[in-house]
Amino acid sequence: MRFVIIGAGRVGLRTARVLSAEGHEVVLVERDADMADRARTEGYEVVEGDGSRESVLEEAGIDDADAFGALTSDLNTNFAACMIAKHYGCRTILRIDEDYREDIYRKYADEVDEIVYPERLGAIGAKNALLGGDIRAIADIAQNLQVVELTVQPDSPMKGYTISEISLPADATFLAFGKNDRPLAIPSSDESLEEGDRLAVLADFEVLDDVRQLIVGNAKRAAAGGI
Amino acid sequence: MVKAYVMVKANTGEADRLKNAIEEIEGVNEAHIVAGDVDIIAKLSVDSPAQVKVISADGIQGISGVEDTRTYIAMD
Numbered sequence: 001m002r003f004v005i006i007g008a009g010r011v012g013l014r015t016a017r018v019l020s021a022e023g024h025e026v027v028l029v030e031r032d033a034d035m036a037d038r039a040r041t042e043g044y045e046v047v048e049g050d051g052s053r054e055s056v057l058e059e060a061g062i063d064d065a066d067a068f069g070a071l072t073s074d075l076n077t078n079f080a081a082c083m084i085a086k087h088y089g090c091r092t093i094l095r096i097d098e099d100y101r102e103d104i105y106r107k108y109a110d111e112v113d114e115i116v117y118p119e120r121l122g123a124i125g126a127k128n129a130l131l132g133g134d135i136r137a138i139a140d141i142a143q144n145l146q147v148v149e150l151t152v153q154p155d156s157p158m159k160g161y162t163i164s165e166i167s168l169p170a171d172a173t174f175l176a177f178g179k180n181d182r183p184l185a186i187p188s189s190d191e192s193l194e195e196g197d198r199l200a201v202l203a204d205f206e207v208l209d210d211v212r213q214l215i216v217g218n219a220k221r222a223a224a225g226g227i
Numbered sequence: 228m229v230k231a232y233v234m235v236k237a238n239t240g241e242a243d244r245l246k247n248a249i250e251e252i253e254g255v256n257e258a259h260i261v262a263g264d265v266d267i268i269a270k271l272s273v274d275s276p277a278q279v280k281v282i283s284a285d286g287i288q289g290i291s292g293v294e295d296t297r298t299y300i301a302m303d
Binding site: 074075076079097098100101102103104105107108109 | 237241262
């Protein structure tokens with residue numbers, strides 16, 4: 001696919017990097033000459049200019065882009081750019097600068113298809129590292145609701161039990177199960193939990209610790225993992 | 228007659244509640260939720276510049292969820 005991203009800072013450039021690594025075509029728009037140079041040095045096609053100007057976005061090829069990422073740190077620029085990109089028929093992604101604004105833009109900004117708040121994802125990564133390797137946050141669903149992946153440890157209370165015997169707290173739901181090295185899949189009820197198996201659970205923050213006690217136990221935490 | 232615009236920076240996602248509370252203040256003609264680094268812009272029309280200050284400092288800033296305001300008095 002073809003993408004236009006405005007902002008070649010820590011968020012935009014990193015996004016361009018992962019998209020390119022997956023074989024997609026990315027054009028960056030950056031108004032700061034030094035940052036534009038740096039992105040060019042890394043091999044990206046960069047248009048230097050203000051990403052909220054239609055002529056600049058046209059030069060970046062907004063006309064035949066599949067999706068548009070407004071990823072600068074300036075919310076006004078990002079929003080104006082999304083309005084233009086929407087007019088050109090792109091799917092639009094807006095980076096916001098403060099988390100309370102997420103609800104406002106979801107409700108009112110018709111020009112915006114998706115909202116990203118990079119600090120939220122950074123916090124998940126930091127939290128994973130702090131919690132240690134036997135519990136890993138996969139996604140924040142809502143403010144109090146999270147999908148986590150837990151790894152069965154040698155002294156886990158549920159070790160040896162089958163899937164159907166697992167009884168989680170009320171505010172938690174078992175989503176997927178992965179045998180030792182195999183990917184997560186829809187669980188079948190007669191599989192049993194062995195050391196190294198992984199479970200994906202949707203849980204409220206309130207019961208997250210109970211879920212952890214049940215699946216992981218009180219074992220010394222393994223090496224920290226991130227996202 | 229003094230006209231003024233007040234830019235309101237919130238710290239809550241409840242933009243509707245803030246907009247309604249601001250519009251209920253006497254002297255406020257209208258308020259709109261806007262995109263960008265402020266969240267709401269309110270338009271006032273009152274009799275004196277002192278009333279502008281009362282509305283923005285006491286009225287709007289007193290609403291919970293309002294972080295900051297910036298007021299611009301029209302000169303034309």
